[in-house]
Amino acid sequence: MKGGAGGMRRIVVIGGGANAEHDVSLATAAAVAKALCSGGFDVDELTIGRDGTWWRGTDALGTKAIPSLAAALDVIERADVVFPAVHGPSGEDGTLAALCALAHKPMVGSDLRAGALGMDKWATKLVAEDAGIRTAPGRLVTAAEIKDIEFETDAVVKPASAGSSFGVALARDASQLREALRRAARFDERILIEDVVVGREIDVAVLREADGRRWAAPPLEIHADGLFDTRAKYDGSARFSVPADIDGADRAALTEAALRMFDALGCAGVARIDFFLTGRGPVLNEVNTMPGMTAESQVPRMFAAAGLSYEQLVAHLVDAATVPGQPHNPGP
Template sequence: MTATAATAATAPPAPTRVAVVGGGQNCEHEVSLASAVAVADALDPASYDVVRLTIGPDGAWRVGDRALPLGEAVAVLQSCAAVLPVVHGPRGEDGTLAALCELAGVAYVGSGVAAGALAMDKWATKLVAQALGIATAPAVLLTAAGAATYAWTHPVVVKPVAAGSSHGVSMVREAAQLPDALEAALALDDRVLVEDVVIGREVDVAVLGTADGGRLVPPALEVVVDGWFDHEAKYGGGADFRIPAPLEDVERKALEEAALAVYDALGCAGVARVDFFVTPDGPVLNEVNTMPGFTAQSQVPKMFAAAGLSYAELLDRLVRDVLPR
């Protein structure tokens, strides 16, 4: 055996080139940047050659510090074996980035166009959940035109149909608070939901669909907040995550079944976080996140860590599952 042949036989395979896209054009821009940096840093350099792309609040793409016209950004995506679209919210998680990858013919991690769009739309998600017999908070859908006709009768939660990180979400305990709440929600979306207040514990369930059609559900997580799970509680360190969420067996089963049913009905792929309220009458679905917060400290990575899958292993699995075989 020649020296060259020996080297070739033992040389590790070249790292797989993957793109991590962060940022985005919505109120969750900063949260997405944090998720994307954490994801890019956690991908093992022995296995992955990571290209870090960002989308600015103005929609401009960059690779590192270099501005990229969209056409060049697409060419960079096409130079990769897979894309990790770590952009939360509208023009990212709502299927837009999935659509770009589909048109560019490049594999990507996570849900496709339809699932992303449906899950981003809290009204559409409710309709799907109702069809499955899964409870959601009773709600009315309002637009700016209809908002003036809404008659407040009891405490409600007002929220944009499509937003995230609690932006534009307010509790309205008295009629006088309604106009400001509607204005805050309508600033982020043309449609808002006015929901009944659900009294219950907040429990998140992660679902990971695997390439062979399997489903992994790690232990559920309870979000314990002193007060309201607003933006400050989410990112100011005021929320306490309990894993596994203390649940009766029957509650845990009901949550897992509901999470799996809604994941499959929406047609999700990769990982999704399905958020519930646990009430004495059973689980009430709040929302589905197809690109949930993804730093190592975020709910989903913590739930998988509790199941024995480290952050780096979870990412590796997500990427390997979409690589062309």
């Protein structure tokens, strides 16, 4: 990937987003922008407000979605690469990949298809099971069905499409199930009711390099007390160990399943594939195609354990950027 007119390569980092993970995405985008700056890139920062209007730095680009988007497109036009650091719906779900595809602009990360499949926990489950990767048994219900749903057994209830554990709860009886379903319905009309998986929580990060080669960093274990919920994610109480203390066979099984899932969805850039490690091997929990990426987040810590610094990681991601939806064609 060459820079514009002999100068530094210009990267537009997009953060924020019109969803519940807005603040988490601001943190990721700020960290990515900082690492790119210190890596010698010319960085422009765009932010999508909670109301869907676009900002450049601290300047509102308009008071309405369409004119502010039009102004943001001028900024995107001048970039060599877009780095969409927006988690969750209307971002990570392929929406920003679609914008870059329509604009013929190289971007970091997964295309529309992989983003949309990865954002949808039910679709992810179907793809995983077909690829021979186990997931928690579960059923999909809609918000309209809530009043008719019977409690069967302890279950984890979660919106089909959300993140940062928003709307995720453990239900141990009928009233908890009803309450959990109502909460999940605030985030998505489609809700998953899953069996509770007993196992260690292990994440695997996969990176696709500019030459198309994919590799997994050493797995990370999350030590959370119960569900890895929103509070544990951001109050610093969860402890991670990297590399996870697991034996060679488990590591091989996790890595193999992560790479298979990355390929089955057609991911690009970096994806974090989250598992439970059970007595019977890995069970896939979910796939994040735009995982949290502050310097303290799981993904940078896993790559640091592989000898790749945060600055190097974001530079590799920029080098591997392609116009989404077009066949990947590494240069000579």
